Amino acid sequence: MSTSNDAAGLAALSICESLLLAMNDRGLLPENEIVGVLRDAAAxxxxxxxxxxxxxxxRAVAALINQIIAGGNSVRRPPA
Structure with a gap:
């Protein structure tokens, strides 16, 4: 991938994560729905x-999406 493609991909990922966080914060999508969206994207x-x-x-894309799910990056979770 070229540097401009890498930058575009990272920008898209950041925007999507921010949108998922905003939807969760506003009560538009619960955590389980957000995880479902991510799983659907990885499949x-x-x-x-x-x-x-x-x-x-x-495979790298799927691994990255699964890391986002595991890390809870797209859902604000209270500290353990």
Missing amino acids: PHENTIDTEPDAEIH
Whole structure:
């Protein structure tokens, strides 16, 4: 990926995370729905066939989305 594509991807990710946080803060989407949205986003990338030309990037995308789910980045959770 080129630097401009990397920047565009990071910008899109930041915007989407901010939107998910805002929707949760406003009570528009509960945490379980936000996690569902993220899982739905990861699913097609997880199901990539090894022979596809971009299989490696798809797996990286799925791994990143799953890290966001695990880390709770898109939902404000109270400290443990």
